[in-house]
Amino acid sequence: MESLISLCKRRGFIFQGSEIYGGLAGTWDYGPLGVALKNNIKKIWWKRFVDDRDDMYGVDAALLMNPRTWEASGHVAGFADPLVEDIKTKRRFRADHLLEDAGVDVKGMTLADMDAKIKEKGLKSPDGNALGPVRQFNMMFKTNIGATEDGSSISYLRPETAQGMFVNFKNILDTFHPKLSFGMAQIGKAFRNEIAPRDFLFRAREFEQMEIEYFVNPKDWEKTFEHFRTEVLAFTQDIGLTQKKVHELEVAEADRAFYSKRTIDFEFDFPFGKKELYGLAYRTDYDLKQHSEFSKVDLSYFDEESKERFIPHCIEPSFGLDRTVLAVLVDAYQEDEMGAEEGSKEKEGGSVTEKRVFLKLAPSVAPYRVAVFPLLKNKPVLVEKAEDVYKMLKKVIPNVTFDDNGNIGKRYRRQDEIGTPYCVTVDFDTIEKGTGVTVRDRDNGKQERVMIEELIEYVMKNAHN
Numbered sequence: 001m002e003s004l005i006s007l008c009k010r011r012g013f014i015f016q017g018s019e020i021y022g023g024l025a026g027t028w029d030y031g032p033l034g035v036a037l038k039n040n041i042k043k044i045w046w047k048r049f050v051d052d053r054d055d056m057y058g059v060d061a062a063l064l065m066n067p068r069t070w071e072a073s074g075h076v077a078g079f080a081d082p083l084v085e086d087i088k089t090k091r092r093f094r095a096d097h098l099l100e101d102a103g104v105d106v107k108g109m110t111l112a113d114m115d116a117k118i119k120e121k122g123l124k125s126p127d128g129n130a131l132g133p134v135r136q137f138n139m140m141f142k143t144n145i146g147a148t149e150d151g152s153s154i155s156y157l158r159p160e161t162a163q164g165m166f167v168n169f170k171n172i173l174d175t176f177h178p179k180l181s182f183g184m185a186q187i188g189k190a191f192r193n194e195i196a197p198r199d200f201l202f203r204a205r206e207f208e209q210m211e212i213e214y215f216v217n218p219k220d221w222e223k224t225f226e227h228f229r230t231e232v233l234a235f236t237q238d239i240g241l242t243q244k245k246v247h248e249l250e251v252a253e254a255d256r257a258f259y260s261k262r263t264i265d266f267e268f269d270f271p272f273g274k275k276e277l278y279g280l281a282y283r284t285d286y287d288l289k290q291h292s293e294f295s296k297v298d299l300s301y302f303d304e305e306s307k308e309r310f311i312p313h314c315i316e317p318s319f320g321l322d323r324t325v326l327a328v329l330v331d332a333y334q335e336d337e338m339g340a341e342e343g344s345k346e347k348e349g350g351s352v353t354e355k356r357v358f359l360k361l362a363p364s365v366a367p368y369r370v371a372v373f374p375l376l377k378n379k380p381v382l383v384e385k386a387e388d389v390y391k392m393l394k395k396v397i398p399n400v401t402f403d404d405n406g407n408i409g410k411r412y413r414r415q416d417e418i419g420t421p422y423c424v425t426v427d428f429d430t431i432e433k434g435t436g437v438t439v440r441d442r443d444n445g446k447q448e449r450v451m452i453e454e455l456i457e458y459v460m461k462n463a464h465n
């Protein structure tokens with residue numbers, strides 16, 4: 001993780017939030033390459049779940065919502081994590097995390113169970129002091145709307161994007177008149193006042209989610225659940241995650257949200273353990289019912305065929321975008337030995353190898369698909385030709401970069417580190433003999449000559465991944 005975090009900073013993927021002020025725990029800022037990677041993931045997600053379907057409605061709801069929303073959803077009363085306080089330093093920790101770190105399986109445990117276990121094991125805070133009782137801590141960020149700061153102006157930064165879809169359910173029904181089954185999809189920020197943000201992007205206080213609320217007749221919930229189970233897995237393939245690192249966990253009833261009749265967690269083998277990447281839940285008619293009750297607006301649906309009126313049930317696939325970025329990065333991070341003859345070091349006699357770091361990103365998510373170089377920076381004829389090739393590619397492939405800094409070996413190492421699958425070099429043969437350019441493969445360093453007319457097809461040959 002340390003090497004990855006430092007690569008992310010060094011190469012402009014991800015920085016600590018507000019770094020010049022010493023940072024702000026649980027916040028991360030994406031630099032140009034991080035944004036490119038994240039946008040590619042969003043595009044792939046939106047394509048699979050919205051653009052390629054006829055039954056999905058995209059929305060982008062406000063982050064600040066009427067506070068009644070969060071009363072209806074249950075967040076005001078119950079969106080809490082178990083907290084323990086170091087009685088001396090007053091630092092707060094997640095009780096379940098301390099227990100897990102001590103090898104305790106916390107699944108299904110109540111607050112009282114955790115309290116008892118902490119005592120039984122004699123657990124201390126990470127600062128070495130005794131711990132207070134385990135309490136519930138609401139994770140929503142409170143804020144005041146408008147100029148007054150009394151109770152009537154309180155609202156919350158949304159802790160999930162889901163509710164922005166439920167409150168727009170009727171708008172979609174009234175404007176598009178969709179027939180069941182149909183879904184709503186949204187990508188956007190969510191905020192949770194996590195007691196202990198940790199593991200880089202994994203547990204942040206501000207993060208992005210990609211969520212779907214898919215509405216069905218209750219008789220169809222099982223087949224829809226199954227459909228999304230396979231779609232979630234297909235998406236993990238789209239973004240190139242190693243399939244054997246993705247696991248499904250059938251969440252037991254005691255560990256499910258109280259409204260959920262079935263939940264699967266999709267877990268990923270992160271360097272810090274097997275942890276939740278995505279969730280898929282059958283939320284029944286809980287949310288629409290609650291919002292109907294609290295808002296006094298009828299959120300039922302009339303089925304023309306059966307002439308029945310009912311509140312649709314909901315299947316929710318929920319994806320953390322930053323956790324996806326992290327999974328993609330840790331999965332792609334590789335170190336190997338490669339011949340130094342590529343130029344970063346002079347070859348002295350026998351073959352010299354050196355350690356290289358590279359990101360084996362799927363071309364579909366890589367910030368750049370191709371980098372174009374002139375072999376030498378100080379030869380205008382090479383630079384001009386390389387610029388022509390760059391422009392030609394750029395017209396068709398938006399994420400192409402041009403690099404003429406340092407020697408060719410350094411450029412390869414730089415592109416390897418940011419995960420660019422192909423490096424195209426214009427050399428003297430390109431101009432004098434018309435034999436095309438060299439294309440170097442990031443993963444094995446092999447080079448092939450490719451005619452310029454065939455270049456686009458060559459670098460896009462595995463465009464799907």
Ligand code: ATP
Pocket residue numbers: 160192194201202203204205207209276277278279318319320321322323
């Ligand atoms: P966890 O148990 O890890 O706290 P959760 O079960 O509370 O997660 P959900 O409420 O189901 O998470 O949120 C849906 C998705 O949002 C998660 O699967 C995860 O990908 C992402 N997510 C949740 N909390 C965070 C966070 N603090 N930082 C980054 N991503 C998060």
